[in-house]
Amino acid sequence: MASYNYVDTPNVNLTCCICRSPFVEPCTTRTCCHTFCYECIAQAIAINRQCPIDRTPLTLHDLVPADPVIRNLVDESIVRCPQEHLGCSYTCQRLLLPIHLSESCSYVEVGCPNRRCNEQVLRKDVKEHYCAEDRSEDAQTSASTREQTRASLDADKKKRSVTTSGVAAEPASPSVDLTAENAMLRIRLSALESVVHILRSEMFAVKHALGPWYQPDVQPQLLPEDQAVDDEAASEAFERQLAEELAAQPSGSLLDNPSSPTSRDPTDIASYFPPSEEVIPALPPRQTRHRNTSSVPRIQPSQPSPQVHGPVSPVGPSVQAPYANPSQTPLYPSSSFIPPGGMPYVTPGTSLPATSPAISIPPLDPTTPLPDTLASLHSSLVTLAGALGALAATRGAESLRTTEELRGLRGAMHGLRMQVHDILTSRTHLAGTSGTSGNGHGDSSDTPTFNLNGPGWFGYGSRPYGTSSIHGPSSGPFGIPHAPPPTNIPKL
Amino acid sequence: MAVSTRRLQKELADIKRDGTPVGITLLSAEDFATWYLSVEVLGNTVYEGEKFALKFRFDGQYPISAPAVQFVVDDTYQAPVHPHVYSNGHICASILGSEWSPVLSVVSVCVTIQSMLASCKVRPAIPYPRVRGRSEH
Numbered sequence: 001m002a003s004y005n006y007v008d009t010p011n012v013n014l015t016c017c018i019c020r021s022p023f024v025e026p027c028t029t030r031t032c033c034h035t036f037c038y039e040c041i042a043q044a045i046a047i048n049r050q051c052p053i054d055r056t057p058l059t060l061h062d063l064v065p066a067d068p069v070i071r072n073l074v075d076e077s078i079v080r081c082p083q084e085h086l087g088c089s090y091t092c093q094r095l096l097l098p099i100h101l102s103e104s105c106s107y108v109e110v111g112c113p114n115r116r117c118n119e120q121v122l123r124k125d126v127k128e129h130y131c132a133e134d135r136s137e138d139a140q141t142s143a144s145t146r147e148q149t150r151a152s153l154d155a156d157k158k159k160r161s162v163t164t165s166g167v168a169a170e171p172a173s174p175s176v177d178l179t180a181e182n183a184m185l186r187i188r189l190s191a192l193e194s195v196v197h198i199l200r201s202e203m204f205a206v207k208h209a210l211g212p213w214y215q216p217d218v219q220p221q222l223l224p225e226d227q228a229v230d231d232e233a234a235s236e237a238f239e240r241q242l243a244e245e246l247a248a249q250p251s252g253s254l255l256d257n258p259s260s261p262t263s264r265d266p267t268d269i270a271s272y273f274p275p276s277e278e279v280i281p282a283l284p285p286r287q288t289r290h291r292n293t294s295s296v297p298r299i300q301p302s303q304p305s306p307q308v309h310g311p312v313s314p315v316g317p318s319v320q321a322p323y324a325n326p327s328q329t330p331l332y333p334s335s336s337f338i339p340p341g342g343m344p345y346v347t348p349g350t351s352l353p354a355t356s357p358a359i360s361i362p363p364l365d366p367t368t369p370l371p372d373t374l375a376s377l378h379s380s381l382v383t384l385a386g387a388l389g390a391l392a393a394t395r396g397a398e399s400l401r402t403t404e405e406l407r408g409l410r411g412a413m414h415g416l417r418m419q420v421h422d423i424l425t426s427r428t429h430l431a432g433t434s435g436t437s438g439n440g441h442g443d444s445s446d447t448p449t450f451n452l453n454g455p456g457w458f459g460y461g462s463r464p465y466g467t468s469s470i471h472g473p474s475s476g477p478f479g480i481p482h483a484p485p486p487t488n489i490p491k492l
Numbered sequence: 493m494a495v496s497t498r499r500l501q502k503e504l505a506d507i508k509r510d511g512t513p514v515g516i517t518l519l520s521a522e523d524f525a526t527w528y529l530s531v532e533v534l535g536n537t538v539y540e541g542e543k544f545a546l547k548f549r550f551d552g553q554y555p556i557s558a559p560a561v562q563f564v565v566d567d568t569y570q571a572p573v574h575p576h577v578y579s580n581g582h583i584c585a586s587i588l589g590s591e592w593s594p595v596l597s598v599v600s601v602c603v604t605i606q607s608m609l610a611s612c613k614v615r616p617a618i619p620y621p622r623v624r625g626r627s628e629h
C-alpha cells in the first residue's frame with residue numbers, strides 16, 4: 001500500500017476508514033454504499049465477510065469501482081514528492097506522481113546513460129558523473145557525444161528545474177502534458193471497461209431471457225408511434241430511445257398516453273399493443289413527436305367501440321376497428337397477430353353464439369417480434385374466456401328451462417297417478433257396493449265414495465292408501481308436489 | 493512500513509491533535525506494538541473513583557486483525573470487578589473477537605469498555621477467577 005505525503009489535510013469524506021488515508025483505488029459496496037480502498041476492503045473481507053462499518057454481509061463481488069467523482073477528487077489531491085528528504089520540493093497531483101518519479105525527479109537514482117556503465121546515480125548528478133568508460137574513450141568522439149548528452153541533459157534539467165520550483169500541477173513541456181493525459185485516460189479507461197463489462201453481462205442476461213425472440217436485426221418499415229408501450233423490447237437501443245423520448249417530450253398529451261393504459265380497464269391489456277402502433281427503435285425522436293400528436297385522436301375512437309359490441313371479447317372490435325381505418329400505418333407483416341378463430345367468433349350483434357366456435361390457437365412463432373406474440377396469445381386467451389363465458393351462460397339458461405319442465409312433468413305425473421288411482425278405487429268400490437249398499441253409504445270415512453258433487457277429486461275424504469303422503473305439504477290446483485309422488489299404486 | 497504502523501501513526505497523530513474523550517488518557521505509546529491507556533468511569537456508577545489501565549497489543553495486520561486488550565494488573569492498577577472481566581485482567585467483549593471491525597480504533601475500544609463498565613448495575617461480590625480452558629462468551 002503506497003503512502004503519500006499530502007500537502008493539505010485530506011477531506012475526511014475522502015479517507016478510507018480502514019487505513020485512515022485518502023482512498024487508493026476506491027470501491028463502493030453495492031449493498032450498503034460504503035467506500036473503501038480496494039486493498040483495505042479485500043483484506044478485511046478475507047478475515048470477516050462483513051462490511052466493516054455496518055456489518056452487512058459482503059463479498060468481493062459486491063464491490064464496484066467508486067464514483068468517478070470520488071476517484072478524481074482523490075487522484076487530484078496534491079502530494080509531495082517522496083524524495084523530499086533528499087531535496088526534491090516538487091508537489092503535484094497524486095496521479096501524476098509516478099510520472100514525476102520516473103521521468104523528471106532529480107533526486108531519483110537512475111542508471112548512467114552510458115550503456116557500459118552500471119552505476120546508479122541521482123538524476124541531478126548524472127551530468128557530473130564520469131564513469132570509467134568515459135575516460136577511456138577517444139576524446140573527440142566521446143567529447144561530442146558527451147556534449148550532446150550534456151546539452152540534452154542540461155536542457156532537460158532546465159525544464160525540470162522550472163517545473164520543480166513551481167508548486168503548480170501543470171507541467172510545462174508538451175511531452176509531460178501528453179503523459180499526464182495518458183495517465184488520466186488510462187484510469188478512465190479502466191473505469192469504462194468495468195462499466196462495459198457490467199453492461200455486457202446484463203445484455204447477455206436479457207438476450208438469454210428473450211430466448212428465440214431475440215432478433216439482432218430491426219425491421220425498418222415499422223414506425224415508432226405509441227410511447228405507451230413500456231414492456232420489454234427486443235433491443236436495448238429501444239429502451240434508450242424510449243427513455244430519450246419520454247424525457248424529451250414533456251407535453252401533456254404524451255404523458256396521458258403512458259398513463260392511459262393503466263387507467264383504462266385493466267383487462268383491456270391488448271390496448272398496450274395497438275396493432276397499428278408498434279414501437280421500433282430505428283427512427284429518430286423528431287419524427288415520432290409529430291406522429292404522436294396524430295396518434296392521440298386515433299386512439300380515442302377505438303375506445304368506445306368495445307362498449308358498443310357485446311360483453312364478450314371487448315378487444316376483438318378494437319382489433320378490428322383499426323383495420324378498417326385506411327389512414328393507419330401498415331401493420332406488421334406477420335399474420336399471426338389475429339388469431340384465426342377469433343375473427344369469425346366476434347361479429348357485431350351476436351353476443352351468444354349457439355354453437356361453440358372453432359377456436360384455433362396459433363403456435364408460438366419465434367420469428368415474429370415478442371410484442372406480437374404476446375398480443376396474439378392475449379387475444380387467444382380473450383376469445384377462450386369469451387367462449388367459456390358464453391358456454392356457462394347457455395348452460396345456465398338451459399338448466400333453468402330444464403328445471404321448470406321437470407317440475408311441470410312431475411306435477412302432471414302426479415295428477416295422472418291420482419286419476420288412475422281414483423278410477424281403480426272407484427271401480428273396486430262400484431263392484432263392492434252392489435253387494436253391500438248400506439254399509440258403503442254410511443261408512444264414508446272408511447271407504448272411498450265416488451262423490452259427484454264435489455269438484456273433481458278434491459271432495460274426497462280420507463283415503464286409505466297413503467293419503468297423508470299424497471297431499472303432503474303442497475296444495476292448490478295442480479299443486480306441484482315438492483316431495484316426490486308416492487309410488488304405491490293400489491293393487492287391483 | 494507495515495500496514496499497522498501507518499494506521500497507528502495516524503491514530504497517534506489524531507490523539508495528539510484532538511485529545512481523548514473524557515475519562516480516557518494515553519499513558520504510553522512508545523512503539524507501535526504496545527500501548528497503554530487509562531480508563532475511568534465517570535458519573536454515579538459502581539466504579540466511581542476507580543481508575544483502570546488497559547494494555548493494547550498490536551500485530552502487523554492491525555486494523556484488519558483485532559488488537560489484544562486486557563486490563564493491567566500490577567501494583568498500581570487492579571482489574572475492575574465486573575461480570576465480563578476476569579481477575580487476571582482478561583476481558584470478554586465481542587468487539588475484541590468475532591465482532592471486530594477495521595473501522596474501530598484504540599479510542600473507540602476504550603469508549604466501549606468504559607460504557608461496559610458504566611452499564612454494570614450490580615457489582616459482583618468477588619471477581620471471576622480465570623480458569624484455564626474456559627471459553628469466551
